[in-house]
Amino acid sequence: MRHLSEQELVEYYYSNDRDRGSIAQHVRDCAQCGASYSAIHADLSDLGKFDVPLREPEYGRRVWDSLADSLPARPTPRTFWLRPDLWRVLAYASVAATLLAATFYAGRMWEHAKAPVASTKTPASAPTPKSVVVVVLSDHLDRTERLLVELKHTGADDSDMLSPLRDEARNLLPANRICQREAKKSDDPDLENALAALDRLLTRLAEQPGGLNPAEVTRLQKQMDADGLLFEVRVLRSRMPATEQVTKTPSGGGKI
Amino acid sequence: MVSMDKLDYVSIRAVLSGDKNAYGALVARHSHRLFRVAYRITGNEADAEEVVQEAFFRGYRKLEVFASRANFGTWIYRIAVRCALDKIANRKLDESSQIANEDDPERHAVQVADTAAGPERILLSGEIGALQQMAMQGLTPTERIAFVLRHFEDQGTDEIARALGIAPNSAKQAVYRAVQKLRQRLAVLRVKA
Numbered sequence: 001m002r003h004l005s006e007q008e009l010v011e012y013y014y015s016n017d018r019d020r021g022s023i024a025q026h027v028r029d030c031a032q033c034g035a036s037y038s039a040i041h042a043d044l045s046d047l048g049k050f051d052v053p054l055r056e057p058e059y060g061r062r063v064w065d066s067l068a069d070s071l072p073a074r075p076t077p078r079t080f081w082l083r084p085d086l087w088r089v090l091a092y093a094s095v096a097a098t099l100l101a102a103t104f105y106a107g108r109m110w111e112h113a114k115a116p117v118a119s120t121k122t123p124a125s126a127p128t129p130k131s132v133v134v135v136v137l138s139d140h141l142d143r144t145e146r147l148l149v150e151l152k153h154t155g156a157d158d159s160d161m162l163s164p165l166r167d168e169a170r171n172l173l174p175a176n177r178i179c180q181r182e183a184k185k186s187d188d189p190d191l192e193n194a195l196a197a198l199d200r201l202l203t204r205l206a207e208q209p210g211g212l213n214p215a216e217v218t219r220l221q222k223q224m225d226a227d228g229l230l231f232e233v234r235v236l237r238s239r240m241p242a243t244e245q246v247t248k249t250p251s252g253g254g255k256i
Numbered sequence: 257m258v259s260m261d262k263l264d265y266v267s268i269r270a271v272l273s274g275d276k277n278a279y280g281a282l283v284a285r286h287s288h289r290l291f292r293v294a295y296r297i298t299g300n301e302a303d304a305e306e307v308v309q310e311a312f313f314r315g316y317r318k319l320e321v322f323a324s325r326a327n328f329g330t331w332i333y334r335i336a337v338r339c340a341l342d343k344i345a346n347r348k349l350d351e352s353s354q355i356a357n358e359d360d361p362e363r364h365a366v367q368v369a370d371t372a373a374g375p376e377r378i379l380l381s382g383e384i385g386a387l388q389q390m391a392m393q394g395l396t397p398t399e400r401i402a403f404v405l406r407h408f409e410d411q412g413t414d415e416i417a418r419a420l421g422i423a424p425n426s427a428k429q430a431v432y433r434a435v436q437k438l439r440q441r442l443a444v445l446r447v448k449a
Contacts, residue, residue: 052296059287
């Protein structure tokens with residue numbers, strides 16, 4: 001076995017008994033290593049005489065007395081609700097909840113914003129109440145025009161036409177009054193005036209219990225001409241696309 | 257009989273609950289051991305007492321950190337070793353600064369001799385402890401502490417490494433270098449004697 005180095009012998013000096021096996025044997029067998037170890041042992045043993053001055057038994061108390069005033073008072077432990085980490089966690093949780101709610105709300109708003117676009121792009125879908133009113137008014141004006149044309153061309157000899165004209169007037173009268181009401185709401189004076197004049201004519205036509213006589217037809221024709229009703233109805237029919245923008249939704253308008 | 261660990265634990269809980277005076281019991285129980293290691297490292301009673309106070313002061317401020325550790329004695333001991341390391345490192349810096357500021361080389365030599373105490377004077381007085389202390393002044397702070405912990409405090413390599421904050425192998429090397437230097441220094445002194 002090779003000779004042990006000084007470092008190995010120093011480590012051997014400080015090692016525990018269980019680690020000394022083969023090295024202890026070598027130190028015993030090898031004169032050179034044994035001499036080296038003896039020298040190290042002697043030197044280190046001499047260093048073991050380093051005495052420490054004794055402190056009095058009250059030394060610990062003295063240290064505390066000189067230290068106590070310089071130590072800051074410790075804060076008493078906080079209760080559960082006053083713990084700063086708890087409030088930090090709650091703050092993070094509330095911020096997260098707010099973000100979640102804002103995201104949900106923004107999503108709902110986005111859906112609402114997209115909905116009208118979708119309905120205008122799909123005309124085949126169910127019509128809105130406003131479009132129902134437009135259709136009803138258009139249909140009413142169409143039927144009214146036909147009635148007025150027939151009334152205009154009814155002569156004294158056409159007695160067989162008088163009862164159907166009266167019946168049609170009675171059918172048109174309720175629809176005309178609903179359209180009048182909606183015209184008032186939509187602030188459309190032209191439509192309102194025309195429907196009012198039409199209401200007077202239809203009322204007189206409908207209120208002939210014994211049927212129309214030629215004299216009455218002539219008088220109604222004059223009234224119609226005086227009010228320019230046929231012209232007004234045709235104008236209103238031509239305006240129908242523009243009227244769509246101002247006509248309001250009647251409740252139950254679709255049943256007219 | 258209640259163990260010291262149990263007593264320490266009770267005191268620590270009391271301190272952490274706001275009872276500052278409970279720390280006094282910990283100081284009283286561990287002061288002697290801390291003074292012993294501090295003196296062996298610094299070689300000076302006044303410095304050792306300062307180290308003890310500084311160690312307990314640092315320990316008090318970091319007591320929450322300790323709360324989850326096992327042994328207060330080991331923990332405060334390591335703090336004391338670090339404080340002692342700071343103390344002798346600062347002392348060496350001060351000495352170097354004094355020497356560097358001195359222009360007269362002759363006076364410089366005298367100053368160094370005064371600091372380390374002359375070997376003849378030490379040998380004449382027969383104070384073997386003072387002779388050892390003079391030999392230890394030639395060690396670096398790390399070597400000195402590694403040697404003190406190994407030789408006088410009977411600490412293992414791992415504990416020395418933890419106390420100094422270095423790797424175990426570095427701790428082993430530091431002990432060996434310290435032994436080498438001390439043996440050389442003491443051999444010269446013996447020859448002169």
